[in-house]
Amino acid sequence: MGVSRTAALAAGIAVVAAGCGGGPGGGDEKISNGKITLAVLNDQSGVYADLSGKNSVTAVTMAIEDFKAEHGDKAVAKEIDVVTADHQNKPDVANSKAQELYDRQQADIILDVPTSSAALAVAGQAKAKKKLYINVGAATTELTGAQCNKYTFHWAYDTYMLANGTGTTVTAEGAKDWYIVYPDYAFGQDMEKSFTAAISKAGGKVLAKDPTPFPNDNFSTFLLKAPGMNPKPAVLGTMQAGGDLVNLVKQYNEFKLRDKGVDLAVGLMFITDIHSLGVAAFEGTKFTDAWYWNESPENRAWADKFKQRTGARPTFAHAANYSAAMQYLQAVQRAGTDDSDAVVKTLENHAFEDVFAKNGKVRAEDHRMIHDVYLAQVKAKSEVTEEWDYEKIIKTIPAAEAFKPLAENTCKF
Amino acid sequence: MQQVFNGLVSGSFYALLALGLAVIFGMLGVVNFAHGAFYMLGAFGAYILLTEAGVNFWLALVLVPLALGLFGVILERLLIRRLADLDPLYNFLLTFGLTLILQDLLKREYGVQSQPYPPPISATLDLGLFEYPAYQVFVLGCSIVVCLAVWFVLSRTRVGMIVRAATERPELTRAFGIDVGRWVTPVFGFGVALAGLAGVLAAPMRAVNPLMGADLIITVFAVVVIGGLGSTFGSVLAGFLIGVVGSLGNLYVPALSQTLVFILMAAVLLWRPAGLFGREEALT
Incomplete structure (x- = not known):
C-alpha cells in the first residue's frame, strides 16, 4: 500500500508539474496513477x-x-x-x-x-x-x-472454434456417425451444441448424445453403450475436460473401443492433459489446438x-x-x-x-x-523424440474460417 | 446387466472405503473425513513407487496399504488419540484439516494435473454376455475377497469378537476386563490401509490427482449412512448398492444420477433413521 501511495503521489506531482509547464512530461501524464x-x-x-x-x-x-x-x-x-x-x-x-x-x-x-x-x-x-x-x-x-x-x-x-475444427474436419474425413458425451454443465452443453451443428453442416450425423454427471469417475455406462449401438458410431466425441477427460480416456482404452472401430475425438484438450496421461493413451486422437509450442x-x-x-x-x-x-x-x-x-x-x-x-x-x-488455428493429432509413442513433444499439426485452419462468422453473431455493443 | 456390472465395479471402491470408515467410526467414534485423502495417497503411493523405484502394480498393491496402515497408526497415536475424549467434532475438524494439508502437499509437488499410471492388465475378458476389461473384473473380485475376509475376521475370530464388542458396547466390553484401547490403534491403521488399497486399485483406471479423493468421500459418507453408521456389513452392502444405483442412474436419469445417492440416503433415513443395518441406540 505504501509503495503505491508513494507512486500515486509521485505521479500526482508529475501531473501538476507538467500542467504548470515545468519539467519534462515524459508521457506519463497520460497514464493514470503513473x-x-x-x-x-x-x-x-x-x-x-x-x-x-x-x-x-x-x-x-x-x-x-x-x-x-x-x-x-x-x-x-x-x-x-x-x-x-x-x-x-x-x-x-x-x-x-x-x-x-x-x-x-x-x-x-x-x-x-x-x-x-x-x-x-x-x-x-x-x-x-x-x-x-x-x-x-x-x-x-x-x-x-x-x-x-x-x-x-x-x-x-472458443467452443465454436473447437467444434468447427474438430467436428468439421473429422466428419469430412469420413467419420460420419458420432456419439457425443458431454459433462452436464454450461461448458459441456455449449460444446455439444457447437459440435452437433458443425457435424451436421459437414454432412455427418450425431446418432446419440448423452449428458454425464460432473464430476464423474466411471464412464463405463457410456463406453459399453457405444459399440453396441445400431448403427455403430464411427467416433466417440468427448467434451469432458481435466480429470474427467483423463478418467474417460483411461476407461476408453480399457474397453478397447478403438479396436472395436470407435475412434476418439476430444473437444477440448490441453497439452498438459496429454502429458498427464501419457502419449500412448491418446495416440491418434484428433483435436483442435490454438497453438503448439513445437x-x-x-x-x-x-x-x-x-x-x-x-x-x-x-x-x-x-x-x-x-x-x-x-x-x-x-x-x-x-x-x-x-x-x-x-x-x-x-x-x-x-x-x-x-x-x-x-x-x-x-x-x-x-x-x-x-x-490461424490448428487441427492436431497426438503422436504415436514411437514418434515422440522429447518430453512434451506430443503433437503433429495436420492442418492449419485459416483465421477467417476458424471462428464464428460475423454474420452469425449476435453481439451488440 | 452390463450396467449392473459397471455399478458393481464402482461399488467395489465404495465398499472398500465405506468398510474402513465404518470400522473406524465404530471403534473410535471418529468421523474420518481424511479417508478420501488416504485413498488419494494410496493411488499416489502406487504412482510414486512406480516412477521413483520401478515397483510394479502387484507389489504396490501389498506395499502401499502396509505403508498407509503404518501411517494411520502413527496418526492415531500422535493426533487422533489426543482428541478422543473431546466432542467428536474435534476429530472431524482434525481429519478435515489433515485432508487439506495432504491434498496441498501433493498439489505442491505434482500439481493438479492427473499423473499417468499404466494398466497392469490390458486384456478384456469375455463374460459370456459381454466383453469386459479384465482389470475391472479383477478390481471387483479383489474388493469382494477383501470384504469377505474382513467379515470372516470380524465374525469368526477372537480379535473380531473383541472389535465387534468394543464397537457396539465399549463400556460393557471394558467392564469385562478387555483392554479396548489396545485395539483402537490397529483398527484405525487397518481402516486407513483399506483406503490405501482402494487407492492403488483406482490408479490404473481413474485419474490420479490430489483431488481424486475429495469428490469421492462425500458419496462414501452417504454410503456409510445408508448402510448404518458403524455397521460393517451394512456399509459394504450399501457400497455395492450405491454403485449399481449410480450406474443405472447414469444411463436412465443422467441429470439426477449424482443426486440419486442423496435422495436414497434421505429416503432411508426417513424410513430407518439408523440406516439399513444400524441399530437405533447407536445413535445416542
Whole structure:
C-alpha cells in the first residue's frame, strides 16, 4: 500500500508539474496513477491451475520484460506491474476479485479468467467499471456473443472454434456417425451444441448424445453403450475436460473401443492433459489446438524461455496470455494513454503477428481476436523424440474460417 | 446387466472405503473425513513407487496399504488419540484439516494435473454376455475377497469378537476386563490401509490427482449412512448398492444420477433413521 501511495503521489506531482509547464512530461501524464497494472485473474490451485494458473502470470511477466527490452524501460509508463488473484473457478469469487482488482489495486486490465461462468462475471465488471478485459482461458462464445461488451476481448479459443475444427474436419474425413458425451454443465452443453451443428453442416450425423454427471469417475455406462449401438458410431466425441477427460480416456482404452472401430475425438484438450496421461493413451486422437509450442522455431524459442522459468512447456493458454499482455501494452503505446476508450479504439481492427497469433486480427464488431488455428493429432509413442513433444499439426485452419462468422453473431455493443 | 456390472465395479471402491470408515467410526467414534485423502495417497503411493523405484502394480498393491496402515497408526497415536475424549467434532475438524494439508502437499509437488499410471492388465475378458476389461473384473473380485475376509475376521475370530464388542458396547466390553484401547490403534491403521488399497486399485483406471479423493468421500459418507453408521456389513452392502444405483442412474436419469445417492440416503433415513443395518441406540 505504501509503495503505491508513494507512486500515486509521485505521479500526482508529475501531473501538476507538467500542467504548470515545468519539467519534462515524459508521457506519463497520460497514464493514470503513473503506472500500468496488469492483473491476472485465474485458477491458482484447482483443476485449471496447471493449464493456466501461476504460469500464466509468468507468461505475462515475460511479455512485460520483452516489451521493455524492445521499447526501453520507461516506454509507456515508469512502472508496469502484475498483480494476481485466485478466482477458484467460482463466478461469485471472480466477480468480487475483479471488482477489487479494478478498484483497489487499480488494474488497467484483467487477463486470463478460465471457467466460462467466472469469465462472464468478470465481463460484467469490465463493462461496469469501463476497464479492459482480455479473456484467454474461457471457452464460451457468449463473451463475444449475446453478452459481449465494449471493454471485453476474447483471445485464444472458443467452443465454436473447437467444434468447427474438430467436428468439421473429422466428419469430412469420413467419420460420419458420432456419439457425443458431454459433462452436464454450461461448458459441456455449449460444446455439444457447437459440435452437433458443425457435424451436421459437414454432412455427418450425431446418432446419440448423452449428458454425464460432473464430476464423474466411471464412464463405463457410456463406453459399453457405444459399440453396441445400431448403427455403430464411427467416433466417440468427448467434451469432458481435466480429470474427467483423463478418467474417460483411461476407461476408453480399457474397453478397447478403438479396436472395436470407435475412434476418439476430444473437444477440448490441453497439452498438459496429454502429458498427464501419457502419449500412448491418446495416440491418434484428433483435436483442435490454438497453438503448439513445437510448431515452428519461433514458438520453440519462446517455449524454451518459458521452460527455463517454469520447468514445463507452455499450453496455448500461456502463449495467448503472453500475446494478450503484449498487444495490450503496444496498444497503450500507440494510443499514448491508458484511457480505456482510447486503448479499445487502437485495439479494434488491429492486425498483427506475434508468437501466439498468426494472421491475428481483433474484430471491431465483437472483439473476437481471430487467428490461424490448428487441427492436431497426438503422436504415436514411437514418434515422440522429447518430453512434451506430443503433437503433429495436420492442418492449419485459416483465421477467417476458424471462428464464428460475423454474420452469425449476435453481439451488440 | 452390463450396467449392473459397471455399478458393481464402482461399488467395489465404495465398499472398500465405506468398510474402513465404518470400522473406524465404530471403534473410535471418529468421523474420518481424511479417508478420501488416504485413498488419494494410496493411488499416489502406487504412482510414486512406480516412477521413483520401478515397483510394479502387484507389489504396490501389498506395499502401499502396509505403508498407509503404518501411517494411520502413527496418526492415531500422535493426533487422533489426543482428541478422543473431546466432542467428536474435534476429530472431524482434525481429519478435515489433515485432508487439506495432504491434498496441498501433493498439489505442491505434482500439481493438479492427473499423473499417468499404466494398466497392469490390458486384456478384456469375455463374460459370456459381454466383453469386459479384465482389470475391472479383477478390481471387483479383489474388493469382494477383501470384504469377505474382513467379515470372516470380524465374525469368526477372537480379535473380531473383541472389535465387534468394543464397537457396539465399549463400556460393557471394558467392564469385562478387555483392554479396548489396545485395539483402537490397529483398527484405525487397518481402516486407513483399506483406503490405501482402494487407492492403488483406482490408479490404473481413474485419474490420479490430489483431488481424486475429495469428490469421492462425500458419496462414501452417504454410503456409510445408508448402510448404518458403524455397521460393517451394512456399509459394504450399501457400497455395492450405491454403485449399481449410480450406474443405472447414469444411463436412465443422467441429470439426477449424482443426486440419486442423496435422495436414497434421505429416503432411508426417513424410513430407518439408523440406516439399513444400524441399530437405533447407536445413535445416542
